[in-house]
Each structure stands twice: as C-alpha cells, then as structure tokens.
Amino acid sequence: xxxxxxxxxxxxxxxxxxxxxxxxxxxxxxxxxxxxxxxxxxxxxxxxxxxxxxxxxxxxxxxxxxxxxxxxxxxxxxxxxxxxxxxxxxxxxxxxxxxxxxxxxxxxxxxxxxxxxxxxxxxxxxxxxxxxxxxxxxxxxxxxxxxxxxxxxxxxxxxxxxxxxxxxxxxxxxxxxxxxxxxxxxxxxxxxxxxxxxxxxxxxxxxxxxxxxxxxxxxxxxxxxxxxxxxxxxxxxxxxxxx
Amino acid sequence: xxxxxxxxxxxxxxxxxxxxxxxxxxxxxxxxxxxxxxxxxxxxxxxxxxxxxxxxxxxxxxxxxxxxxxxxxxxxxxxxxxxxxxxxxxxxxxxxxxxxxxxxxxxxxxxxxxxxxxxxxxxxxxxxxxxxxxxxxxxxxxxxxxxxxxxxxxxxxxxxxxxxxxxxxxxxxxxxxxxxxxxxxxxxxx
Numbered sequence: 001x002x003x004x005x006x007x008x009x010x011x012x013x014x015x016x017x018x019x020x021x022x023x024x025x026x027x028x029x030x031x032x033x034x035x036x037x038x039x040x041x042x043x044x045x046x047x048x049x050x051x052x053x054x055x056x057x058x059x060x061x062x063x064x065x066x067x068x069x070x071x072x073x074x075x076x077x078x079x080x081x082x083x084x085x086x087x088x089x090x091x092x093x094x095x096x097x098x099x100x101x102x103x104x105x106x107x108x109x110x111x112x113x114x115x116x117x118x119x120x121x122x123x124x125x126x127x128x129x130x131x132x133x134x135x136x137x138x139x140x141x142x143x144x145x146x147x148x149x150x151x152x153x154x155x156x157x158x159x160x161x162x163x164x165x166x167x168x169x170x171x172x173x174x175x176x177x178x179x180x181x182x183x184x185x186x187x188x189x190x191x192x193x194x195x196x197x198x199x200x201x202x203x204x205x206x207x208x209x210x211x212x213x214x215x216x217x218x219x220x221x222x223x224x225x226x227x228x229x230x231x232x233x234x235x236x237x238x239x240x241x242x243x
Numbered sequence: 244x245x246x247x248x249x250x251x252x253x254x255x256x257x258x259x260x261x262x263x264x265x266x267x268x269x270x271x272x273x274x275x276x277x278x279x280x281x282x283x284x285x286x287x288x289x290x291x292x293x294x295x296x297x298x299x300x301x302x303x304x305x306x307x308x309x310x311x312x313x314x315x316x317x318x319x320x321x322x323x324x325x326x327x328x329x330x331x332x333x334x335x336x337x338x339x340x341x342x343x344x345x346x347x348x349x350x351x352x353x354x355x356x357x358x359x360x361x362x363x364x365x366x367x368x369x370x371x372x373x374x375x376x377x378x379x380x381x382x383x384x385x386x387x388x389x390x391x392x393x394x395x396x397x398x399x400x401x402x403x404x405x406x407x408x409x410x411x412x413x414x415x416x417x418x419x420x421x422x423x424x425x426x427x428x429x430x431x432x433x
Contacts, residue, residue: 002418004411035422038431042368042418047387049365050372057260057302061295064266070273117247164263196263199247229249 002039010043104241106217110210113238114203116143116175119168132158133165140168145176163193167200174207183207198229205235214242253316258305268298272317276324283328293331297324300362322355330359360430367427371420379413386410 012018013026029036104112119137136151152169156162166185173182186204193200205220221242224235248256248267256264273294280290300323301316312319372380378399385395396406421427 002415002422004415007411007414007418038422039418041431042421043414045361045365046368046372046383046417049368050384050387052303052306052365052369053260054299054303054362054365055369058295058299060260060262061265061269061298064262064269065273065291065295068266068269070270196247197252198249227249229252230247 006036006039007043010040014040014044106209106212106214106242109238109241110206113234114174114206114210116171133162136165136172137168140172143175145172148172149176149178163189164196167193167196171203174203179207179210183211198224198227198231202231202235205238209242218242250312250315254305254312257302257316260302265298268316268320269294272320275317275321279321279325280328284332285328289328289331293324293327296327296362300327300358303362303365304358319355323359326355326359356433360433364427364430367424367430368421371417371424374420375413375417378409379416382406382410383413383417386414 009018009022009026013023018026030040119140132151132155136148136155139145139148139151149169149172152165152172156166156169159165166189170182170185170189173179173185183204186200186207189200190204191197201220201224205217205224208214208217208220218239221235221239224231225239248264253264253268257268273290276294276297277287277290280293281287285293297320301320304319314322372383375383382395382399385398386392390398392403392406392410395401395410396403399406399409401409
C-alpha cells in the first residue's frame, strides 16, 4: 500500500518542487523499484484522466450514432469499360462546359456553382426548441425553403448562438433568392464558426457573385484557392472564369 | 456528400466536441471501420464499439497540446480501430492473430499501440474512480482540477486538516485499486 509520504514525494517530484538531492533519490527509486514506478505513473496520469471530457464525448458520439441514418448502399466495383466510359463522358462534359462559359454573366456562374448541400445537424437543446429546428431541417431537406426560412427564423430568435442552424438558414435563404439576408447571416458567422469557415467563405463569395460584386467575390475565392481545403479547385476554376 | 472540412477544421472541431464535425466523421468513416471489423469476424455491434473507442482515442489525441499530426484523422482512426480489434481478438485467446484481412498498409503501429494503451489505462482509472464514494470523488476531482486544500475544505464543510487527510485516504484507496487491477498490469506489460 502506498504511504502518505510517498504520495507527497511523488507529487512534489512531478511538480518540480523537490531539492536536487531528493529528486536524485526519487530517480534512484524509479530505477530500482517497479512498484514505486507504477505508483508514480498512476499519480501522474490520474488528474488528466479524471478531468478529461472523454466520457462526455463518448456520450455525445453514442447519441449521434443512434440518431444518424447511414447510407446503406454497398460499394460496387465497376468494370473497367464502364470506368473508361465515365471518364470520357466527364471529359466531354468539361470541354462542352468550357466552350459555353465564355460569355457567361456572374449570375450564370452563380447558377452553375451554387448547389445546396444536405443538412447534417444533430438536433439538441430543449424539446420545444428542437421541434422547431427539426421542422426547419425537414422543410430544408424537402426543398421547401420558404417554409424552412420561417422555422429557422423562429428557432434562431430563441437560440441565436446556434451557428450550424444559422449556416443552413443562410443556404435556405440563398435557395429562396433572399440574398441580402443570406449575406448578413453569413457575415455574422464569418470568422466565428471555425468548423466550417471555408464553407462560409465559399457561399459568401457566391452571394457576392450573384449581386454582381465581383471584387468582393474574388477576395473570398482567392483566399479559398490559395489554401488547401475542400473548395480549392472549384475556387480556382471559378476565379479563372470570372477573370 | 462532399466534404466541407479541411483536416485542420476536423481536428479543431473534434477537439471542441463540435456535434456537426463528429457527425461528419461518423458518417464518413464508420462504414470503413464496420467493413474492417465484419471482414475479420466481428458483428455490427463489435464495429460500433470499436469505432466509438477508436474515436475516443482520436479525441484524446486532439487534447494533447504537444501532439503533432503527421497523418490524417482517417489514417489514424483506421490504425487505432485496427489495432483495437487485433487486441480484442488476442485477449479472447481464440485467435493468435497477428494480421487482419485488409489491403491497407498502416504506418506507425507502435505509436498507435502506445496511444491505445494510454487511453485504456485512463479508462481503467476512471472506472475505479467511479467506485469511490461521493465525498472521495468530490475531494479528488477538486484536487485534480487544481483547487487548494482550503477551497476543498470550504466546499466540503471540513477543516483544512481533515480535508488533507481525506484527500490522502481517498487517493491511497484509488491508487491501490488501480495498481492491483490485472488489466492495468497487463497493459503496462504490453
């Protein structure tokens, strides 16, 4: 059984509060005494183990896994001929698109590049608030953006700090052609929602493009194209098309 | 669904327990882990457990200020889950397995093994901590969080001398329970 004295010595050693002579004695014991070594390891590792938020994280993850439907489609292995045909079709499409883009307006480019992603929010908070957000997300997924906007607005009045909801609200506004309101919501998020900063930058650039604010669009697209992120190549292509 | 995140955004999001990022990681990487486990004798439930434990290891890694991410979350998570499943099979003693059926070369297995051992030891410490009485848990939790003995004494309604004594007896009990746990000794030997 570890003694109170040993606990005190080990704690002092770990916090560098021992004299050189006492520290040397601890190092000698660590070399010769496996039990003492084990006790030091436990005393050292207990505080981070107990104050860690791993249990809370595990609980979050379990809830997410229980409430998230995965795509059940199996991966198929395509025969080589089909792969080659798919590549050829993509190349043909690319050439066609390139030929067509020469006289496109910013609004045309917006229409080409704006796609609305599926929502991926886990609904939390109180039951009442969650119900409104659930309705907003259901309307969003059903592409009923006008209805989604109303629900999002109500939800965000009660829970203005929900960045994910505000992000998808912005996309819903864009999809329903409410660009000024989309812009102000995206600007409110910019620099604050670390998890999806690049997405905010992308969609904000598209809003500027739609409104004919080419210089503002180029600033965002230049940032995206010069760093490694999910939008790098799209931003590079779009910048070339604008220029 | 196209990826919305850079590697750094994923790491930072995971570090902060951002629900959207965690969900994204689940949706994106769970099928790969499920595939690995089911191809190697495990059930869907096994896959779910291994994935959760693997994610906890990755999460704990993001809390380590000194850790330098040299591989992607995907690579690291796969390596962790793969090792966890191997360890599970060996512990069952029904297999003397040293390899799994997959086509993936996993680099840096020794570091991953070390990370898994650390995480399992911490789990074990939390388990034994949970067996302590409420008073012991409160005293030690406050102590580990850096509170002074005076503050602990005030909070618990003790004298400072009694709080010190209580802290020692609770700590002694906990250290003894952990050091006698066969799993702790097995992990230390691995």
